[in-house]
Amino acid sequence: MAEAFARIHGAVKVQAFSAGSRPSGQINPKAIESMREIGYDLSRHRPKSLSEIPDVEYDFVATMGCGDECPLVRAKQREDWGIPDPKDMPPDEFRAVRGMIESRVKMALARVLEGAGQ
Secondary structure: OHHHHHHHHHHHHOOOOOOEOOOOOOOOHHHHHHHHOOOOOHHHOOOOEHHHOOOOOEEEEEEOOOHHHOOOOOEEEEEEOOOOOOOOOOHHHHHHHHHHHHHHHHHHHHHHHHHOOO
């Protein structure tokens, strides 16, 4: 969802990637439905491992609560958002996590774009 929000709110100004250390092989159907509710088709995304994204230094990397277990991805700015995994949550709680992710993405984009002078 974070990649989707970066694409939505960053438009052509950013190139967003999302990957995991242990991708599940499929996008969570609850995430697809949750994003569909706000008009975004997440079904066109697919889970990716870290080895599938470019090996570059990113302007910004957000991790989602993996703490010391997070693999190293080079970044100018890094934050661990500590957002709970909503995969087993009921729809209302899932939507709340979606909102947290969107809010954090918007704040990160503002900082990154400001730093880039855009």
